[in-house]
Amino acid sequence: MVASCAGFVLLGALQALYGPAIPAFREEFGLGPSAAGLGLSAHFVGGVAGVLLFDRAFGRIGNRRILGASYLLMAVGAAGFALAPSWPVALVMALLAGLGFGGVDYGLNQLFAVGFGHRSTAMLNILNAHFGIGAILGPALIGLVGAGHYPAVFLVFALANLPLLLCLRGVSDEVPPSAEEEPRGQVLGRSLGSVLAVFIALYVLHVGIEAGVGGWEPTHLQTVGYGAGLAATATSAYWLMMTVGRFLVAPLALRFTPQTIITVSCAGMTVCLLLAAIPGPAPYAYAGVGLFIAPIFPTGLPWLNRSAPRARRAGAVVIAASMAGGVVAGPALGKAIEWSGVRTVPLLLGAVSALCLTATLWLVRATRATRSR
Template structure:
């Protein structure tokens, strides 16, 4: 199957993925969105099936993310060895399918965790690999960052659908089976991807850890931390403001809905505004929304606004990164996960020490730090020189 097409404008904009390949990549992102969201809702069933504690059951998600980091970082090594991107992506889907099935069939919890790790490696391979391919192919095109927002919006759809599926299906295992089946279905299509990407020798010699590189990495870690911190602690904070547990949970769902919906909504804007403009506008909005969460009456709506502000940052930021330092994409995708690992527990410690009122103050602090980091990036990016 041919997965690259050329149009009369290719001399200026480069090759494009064929519609079948784009569809397969989008479906793969829905699959990994579902996959990531399954472990938490499955905890009660996992505890009963394996006779384990809640903490042990929660280790599945930690192991998943550990594997994901390795999967993301495997892409540069794969390319250095001359392995085609399609082969890499197909292998990642095979790991997801085998890991999901192994997780269900494992006779004991240690083997189940091993399977979760395998599936996590596949998750990271798809996350890093598809992001890399889409960034390289579409970033040079005006509005091409809309493709990244579309892609990540579909990831959000999967993340929303996963818990719903566990609630509707007769057992949690069916949702994992669906991930495996979806992976197998799109595997042959992604196997045929040939991007023809050749390393740019002018970029290859750049120091990854230049000041600009560090600032870019820091920016992604911060806004992912803001995203996961708000989503993880919003319910706790809103209950402390007087909302019922049900109303607070509904408001938290609203945050994730806004976070996902805005990625689709911003797609048409990407034809009019470059990624830098959208990133700056959304980042400046984050401290405004975070400060508004300090007001009890405004807090539920402010979290929704924060979801709108944060939603486009990762995909649009990747498009901007592809223009500034494309060699950093695998590193950024992997290291940005640290924001999700570190910031929610840090907020938890603050809540233990100062109460739920610490949540909005923590969000304000991270949002302001993100704005400051963005200011540093824009200043450094405007400087000439290969090691900026």
């Protein structure tokens, strides 16, 4: 468990390292802004592929080998990115690191979702909270040593993966009983197919909000009159509250159902985004968004596993969709802002959050009907 949490710290750090290192990429390889941004895009593409690829191997070659191979891919990819002689090679290495990233992300989330019984929701929130710790520490490390020394940071990250290979003995190689009992080739019925589709929509939309606030909060706050320093601090507070929120919800998950937690989270997120449209409370409202959005990703997985047949495959699709949502959210929100202006950012995101709440309420009713049948 400790090694898994350390692995999630590394996941958060890896994803967050690319952004602060972009100035150094551009200078070293002579890149424009869009070309430099391809590093993170390659990472996400590799992440989606890693989730789907290792889902196919799940139960065939053993969970321990899947996680071990994923850690090695992350290490090799990060080291290759640090030492790449050209930008095309660096992109291939970022893709390779993303492949391992997806395998670890999917593998640990799935094992925690099925491995702790009624405590799975609490444990998943604790696990994913460590992702936030890494996402905070990664940029801080780049800021400490300077963007020009990013190769050394990526090499340190690569080496940090290796000790985790020694901590995989506690991982069972057996397929979880719930997956074994399901007949192979079973096709989702119409109602459960709809449930899976709405789960995917919920994950894509909430990840879009997460990425949208992280990307546009500083610009929005400066547009309504705040200074650049305060806007940056408020954005850091947003990410910090996401991490704190997952730790806080862990004990609550032992008393309340995932349905209740996600419903309250979506409602609170919507209210906070509407408040963020008012300049005065906006920085505090964005911090509230971070607090409320925090439990949705880890809390939804146990709910999905209990509601849909072939839950393991459904979990892989949902995690992959959430990564794809992070890629699509930026351009889609940017186009909407071009039409309506920066001041409408919280209202646009609030509308998306209202869709998340609607999807959640539909899922509460649909999964209750499924259980009664």
